[in-house]
Amino acid sequence: EGHGTGTQPQAGDPTEVRGAASVFASSRPDDKPLIIGSIKSNLGHAEPAAGNSGLIKAVLAIENGRIPGNPTFENPSPKIDFAGWKVKASRYTIPWPTNDLRRASVNSFGYGGSNVHVVIEQAAIDHKPRHVSSYLSEDAELDFDDLEEGRPHTLVLSANDEATLRANIRALSNHLINPRVKVSLADLAYTLSDRRSAFFHRAYLTTNTTDFDDGAFVLGKKQSEKPRIGFVFSGHGAQW
Numbered sequence: 428e429g430h431g432t433g434t435q436p437q438a439g440d441p442t443e444v445r446g447a448a449s450v451f452a453s454s455r456p457d458d459k460p461l462i463i464g465s466i467k468s469n470l471g472h473a474e475p476a477a478g479n480s481g482l483i484k485a486v487l488a489i490e491n492g493r494i495p496g497n498p499t500f501e502n503p504s505p506k507i508d509f510a511g512w513k514v515k516a517s518r519y520t521i522p523w524p525t526n527d528l529r530r531a532s533v534n535s536f537g538y539g540g541s542n543v544h545v546v547i548e549q550a551a552i553d554h555k556p557r558h559v560s561s562y563l564s565e566d567a568e569l570d571f572d573d574l575e576e577g578r579p580h581t582l583v584l585s586a587n588d589e590a591t592l593r594a595n596i597r598a599l600s601n602h603l604i605n606p607r608v609k610v611s612l613a614d615l616a617y618t619l620s621d622r623r624s625a626f627f628h629r630a631y632l633t634t635n636t637t638d639f640d641d642g643a644f645v646l647g648k649k650q651s652e653k654p655r656i657g658f659v660f661s662g663h664g665a666q667w
Contacts, residue, residue: 431465448512478535
């Protein structure tokens with residue numbers, strides 16, 4: 428799945444195809460060329476979402492075993508050596524040409540200069556049962572720390588001033604040592620980071636248990652001077 432800038436008279440498309448062919452097609456037999464295409468021939472240029480469109484197309488192609496065609500592909504660029512580079516583009520939807528593992532690559536060039544290449548492949552077929560009962564007997568005791576042993580999480584706290592921040596840390600520690608309190612470490616980390624307001628003074632602790640000392644939290648350091656802000660203009664309009 429190429430970026431497909433459509434700059435066939437210039438260097439864009441030939442350079443992209445040559446690069447992909449040198450990596451993925453050089454060892455292919457002549458009768459099994461690398462299938463290439465771009466979602467832009469179907470939807471046009473989605474600007475910042477163009478890369479996502481290509482990724483969605485590649486995922487659907489792998490899932491369904493069919494490669495969408497490029498309806499506007501009518502005049503191949505003379506600068507692209509399709510036979511020599513062992514690549515092929517089709518105007519029509521075609522079945523996936525092999526029964527082996529399906530794999531696709533997505534190329535995307537950002538307007539601001541960021542270049543991304545993602546390789547995705549067909550998920551392995553797993554027939555194992557996925558259901559695990561979540562019911563416990565009445566006399567069963569659930570220890571969340573045992574379930575999550577060895578898997579650390581980051582606890583984040585914040586406040587408007589340092590004194591309040593330290594008080595919040597002590598309050599949390601005292602709450603968790605209560606034997607009647609049973610809480611999942613993952614749920615606690617999520618609640619503190621995503622369901623609480625973020626204030627200027629902050630502290631964090633990376634731990635794999637809810638049994639911790641309040642002195643283990645790391646408090647953020649206050650900057651010695653005000654930050655200086657700089658503006659960078661790239662010159663080609665990306666800042667707009």
